[in-house]
Amino acid sequence: MKVVVYAICKNESQFVDRWMDSMEEADQVVVLDTGSTDDTVEKLRARGAEVTVEQIHPWRFDTARNRSLELVPEDADICVCTDLDEVFHPGWRAHLEEAWEPGAGQATYRYTWSFNPDGSEGVVFWYEKIHARRGYRWTHPVHEVLSWVGEGKPGPMVVADGVQLDHHPDPTKSRGQYLPLLELSVAEDPEDDRNAHYLGREYMFHGRWDDCIATLKRHLAMPKAVWRDERAASMRYIAKSYAQKGEGRLARDWYLRAIAEAPHLREPYMDLAMLLYEQEQWEGVLYFTGCALEIQERPRTYICEAAPWGSLPHDLRAIALYRTGRKAEALEEARLALSLEPGNERLRGNVALLEQETAGQTQ
Template sequence: MKICVYAICKNESQFVDRWMDSMSEADGIYVLDTGSTDDTVEKLRARGAQVMEELVSPWRFDVARNRSLALVPEDADLCVCTDLDEVLHPGWRAALERAWTPEAGQARYRYTWSFRPDGSEGVVFWYEKVHRRQGYRWVHPVHEILEWMGPGQPGPMVTVPGMQLDHYPDPAKSRGQYLPLLELSVAEAPEDDRNLHYLGREYLFHQRWDECIATLKKHLALPTAVWADERAASMRFIGRAYLQKEEPEQARGWFFRAIAQAPHLREPWMEMAMLCYHQEDWDGVLYFTGRALAIAVRPDTYICEAEPWGPLPHDLRCQAFFRTGRNALALEEARKALALSPADPRLRGNVAVLEHL
């Protein structure tokens, strides 16, 4: 098969060599540069990438993605869309070729979106940015997704074991453009439940509590908003906004709704555990962290957050046992927390103090 990589970029010189190394298993690499003022373009071309320079104004991610896709030759079989701050693990092409089937339309692979300070994985889910060359286009101004535009039905999604993409973003880059683009996306498609959920979450990031609550309630009211995991996330975010408004009882009610909506996820249980922790309800902390830890299989969607699958549940249990005079149990939980984040000096200190006691 002919497999090509395509991307968009702007001022990402620092990532060029690492990215090109990881994409080198492709038959061709095509990049749309949208206005770099550093030496990104020169470095990409020197490494063998085909680069086109074009300003996209007004800026939209879907327009830029589609123009970068148009650079890929028509005779390519598969397209792999990545960004320059991402790295594919070696062997990705062989894994993709093993998993691909003649009738397939897209492929999903494991994606580490963030890492913890100690280098361990943070948010992990499965991504779907590999697709046939023909029949697909990108839609939405931001948080863009692939949409099938060909005749008939798209081919099935295949899962690619062994294909791993890691994300190492530049912390200096602003995400300020996301909010206006999300507002535009919702204005263009007000019945799109996914966009509405993302917009409500973005208002939460920007500390616009009332707009967050109102937007996510609209999301929950849409007849198409049926995915329990995402509905529970909207409920949790509403609860967080109410906490910031100093309305803990409203928050508690929304966290309970989230648990009822998706009891198979750790995240809602941990929201309640954190609320109990701040209210010094130690029995509540133990109950809700216990329910969270009883969920042993980590979901493979973007809804899965890092904290509930890291040391936090055991750390909270350690605090609850210590506050209620059960030091032996507190030490047991402290050791479990440290095992999940061995470089954390605070967790190491907790173990040392409890061992001394």
């Protein structure tokens, strides 16, 4: 079975050695460099990658991905698309080959998109950028996805348990190009619900609250917008935007709609708990954090965020219990929060304070 890694890059010299170490289990590595001015190309070639240098004008991620895919030889059995700031855990190829089956179309595998300051995992979901050689093309100028363009139906998706890819990005890189590319993407395909959701979210990132609200309300009205997790995320972003505009009642109402839309997710409960925390509505904080903690199965989708699965639920509960005079219970929650984020000095200080105050009560 021939496994080929392909990637695009520009000015990523700092990642070359780590990336090539990670990709060495592949039979071949091909890279499209889109205009590096550092020594990325030289370092990649020295490590054995086959590098083609070609600038993409106007810039689009799908065009660049498709050009890099064209560099993969036709006799490849499995194509593995990664970026230079990503790293596979050792043994990934064996796990992939074990999962792959004749006629398979794509593989899904575990992806850690971000890490917390203490090195623990942040946002984790399952990725689908490994695919068969024929029948696939990348679509959309940004947040590009693999689309089936071959005859008939694509082969089945296999689950590659044991394949783990970590993302360690350059924090200095700007994402300023995302917004105009998302606006272009929606203009090209206005009925694509996924792009409408992404555009509304991007407006939120840029503090364009009214644009966020209008775009995501349009997303929710689209006939194809049926995935409940993403619909709930749109409702949450609308709520966040209303909160930023000082319209707390509307924010609360939209958070409640998000909970009703996807009661199986922690995120809507925790967002509402945070709003109530800011309003010092402590019983509400306890209720909605409790609802969140009842959800034990972490989703595999990109909608899953880090904070609701970290120390935050217990941290908010500790504060709410303390503010309502239940210090012994607050100490239990504070200890749970610290156990999930042991490097957090504020949480450590909370535990110390509560231990001191509860010890004084029992004397």
